[in-house]
Amino acid sequence: MKGLLIKDFRLMKNMKNSILMIIVIAMGMGAYIKDASFIITYLALIGVTFTTSTMSYDEFDNGYPFLLSLPVSRKGYVVEKYIFGLLLNGGGWLLGSVIATVAGAVRNTAPVRDSLMMSLALLPFALLLLSVLLPFHMKFGGEKGRIVMIITMGMIFAVVVLGAKLAESMHIDLDAALEKLPAMGTGTIALGGIVVGVVILLLSCRISIGIMEKKEF
Amino acid sequence: MLKIEHLRKDYKSFSLDCTMEVKPGCVTGLIGQNGAGKSTTFKAALGLIRPDGGSIRILGKDIRDFDAQDRKKLGVVLSDSGFSGYLTVADTAPVLNSLYEDFDKAFFLEQIHKAGLPDNKKIKEFSTGMKAKLKVITAISHNARLLILDEPTSGLDVVARDELLDLLREFMEKDEDRSILISSHISGDLETLCDDVYMIHEGKIVLHEDTDVLLSDxxxxxxxxxxxxxxxxxxxxxxxxxxxxxxxxxxxxxxxxxxxxxxxxxxxxxxxxxxxxxxxxxx
Known part of the structure; x- marks a missing residue:
């Protein structure tokens, strides 16, 4: 596990220029844009993308057979990717939150408490990103994975829209249900969201292990 | 060390049925044309593909129970796969150091320098020969009991091949219980190194003989x-x-x-x- 983490951090060296550039852009956004939540999701997404990039590096030149002949189980490989993903995704989220909070305080656009609440509320989305992207990448590899994921997301979106339309035709009031949410308190929602996010992440990890165990190299 | 019995793997246009054994202290060669089934046999022995039948026992364990801990006792070279080309030698040393308790970093680095491999150049920029040397040095640097080497000398010139074979001989001399399974389509490599040789053709073992007998009789x-x-x-x-x-x-x-x-x-x-x-x- 530790060996694989070292490998992935070493692979990240190949992306150091992009990382620096992205941090500079995020800080620029902090200074100029109003919606600080964008900075947090942006950096969290970048963290996930970097994780899948290390998988592309692993895949490069048919690297998997060798990697899996090292003292590494397939399950171990997957779990390591999720840990690495959490570190980068979490790192991106944290950095984004710091930038957003500092920018909000310095520019006097948002009180620190609001910024922190927003960060917490966005954490489940960050986890969701990781939970969706990694299994797709495991199953289909870099290029194909992206295409399949976009199609799937489109389909999910279509299902949600159809579901909403269906609810509307059946006279179920979704707006009223959504309006009840704030009554539960932002903290409770954020906490609930995080719990759901973690459960989805664990489920996603389980699925990825299944995908990897079935593969032939 | 390694016992393969009626290993079966069926593909659309190719079917493997392989029985062979690598004994302790022996260097066993597997020779055959391209596409004869050498790499399929190796991949099955390493658990990279699922066999359709037969059994594989490696270091006394069924391949299905052979876990990450057991893999520490193997040194592996695959002809078409290695460390990511985006890493450097300097990156691989700490990775190996963490993966293998018995990793001999001093020996590894000494061999790397002897072979003239640069520390900080990306592996993808290495020549075929440099990559081959790195793979073999990686396989022999953690006190493995069994080396599984698929075409370790492919693409090498005569001198580089000789140097690699010397490394393997030194590996064998250090401990008499060590074994090597090696495949090659260059028979000269095997004649000088192997104790016995299996010949594989169209997925089947057509001959098994001690190298001495083969050369004398x-x-x-x-x-x-x-x-x-x-x-x-x-x-x-x-x-x-x-x-x-x-x-x-x-x-x-x-x-x-x-x-x-x-x-x-x-x-x-x-x-x-x-x-x-x-x-x-x-x-």
């Missing part, structure tokens, strides 16, 4: 039609029609030397034997 007999008719064929393994008459492969060279002094008898080499086994017909 096997021979190709060349003769015209008349000599062929008169020949005692009980020790002839394969026969091939030629423009001048016939070529026959025997594993009893002495018998024919003594009884047919007029025949042209060419000492067996792995190349001669494999060519006859594949292209000749059984009687």
């Amino acid at each position: 096997y021979a190709v007999l060349k003769m015209d039609e008349r000599q062929y008719e008169a020949l005692d064929k009980q020790y002839i393994l394969r026969c091939k029609k030629e423009s001048f008459g016939y070529s026959c492969l025997t594993n009893q060279k002495q018998y024919y030397l003594e009884n047919y002094p007029k025949l042209a008898i060419i000492k067996g080499t792995i190349d001669e034997v494999i060519t006859m086994m594949i292209r000749g017909a059984a009687l």
Whole structure:
């Protein structure tokens, strides 16, 4: 596990220029844009993308057979990717939150408490990103994975829209249900969201292990 | 060390049925043409593909129970796969150090420098020979009990090949219980290194012999039609029609030397034997 983490951090060296550039852009956004939540999701997404990039590096030149002949189980490989993903995704989220909070305080656009609440509320989305992207990448590899994921997301979106339309035709009031949410308190929602996010992440990890165990190299 | 019994793997246009064994202290060669089933056998032995039948026992364990901890006792070279090309040698050392408790970093770095490999160049920029050397050095640097080497010398020039084979000999000398399974399509490598050799053709093992016996007792007999008719064929393994008459492969060279002094008898080499086994017909 530790060996694989070292490998992935070493692979990240190949992306150091992009990382620096992205941090500079995020800080620029902090200074100029109003919606600080964008900075947090942006950096969290970048963290996930970097994780899948290390998988592309692993895949490069048919690297998997060798990697899996090292003292590494397939399950171990997957779990390591999720840990690495959490570190980068979490790192991106944290950095984004710091930038957003500092920018909000310095520019006097948002009180620190609001910024922190927003960060917490966005954490489940960050986890969701990781939970969706990694299994797709495991199953289909870099290029194909992206295409399949976009199609799937489109389909999910279509299902949600159809579901909403269906609810509307059946006279179920979704707006009223959504309006009840704030009554539960932002903290409770954020906490609930995080719990759901973690459960989805664990489920996603389980699925990825299944995908990897079935593969032939 | 490694025991493969009726390993079966079926693909659309290819079917493997392989039985072989690597004994402790032995270097066993697997030789065959491209596409004969060498890499499939290796991949199955490493658990990279799922067999359709048969059994594989490696270091006393069934391959299905062979876990990450057990893999520490293996050193592996795959012909078409290695560390990500985006890493450097300096990156791989700490990775190996964490993966293998017995990783000998000083030995690894010494061999890297001896082989003239640069520390900070990306592996994808290495030449074929440099990559091959890195793979072998990686495999021998953590006190493995069994090396599984698929075409470790492919793409190397004569001098580089010799250096690699020397590394493998040194590896064997350090501990008499170590073993190597090595495949190659360059028979010269195997003649000088292996204790025994398996020949694989179209997914099947067609010959298994000690290298000494193969080199001393096997021979190709060349003769015209008349000599062929008169020949005692009980020790002839394969026969091939030629423009001048016939070529026959025997594993009893002495018998024919003594009884047919007029025949042209060419000492067996792995190349001669494999060519006859594949292209000749059984009687």
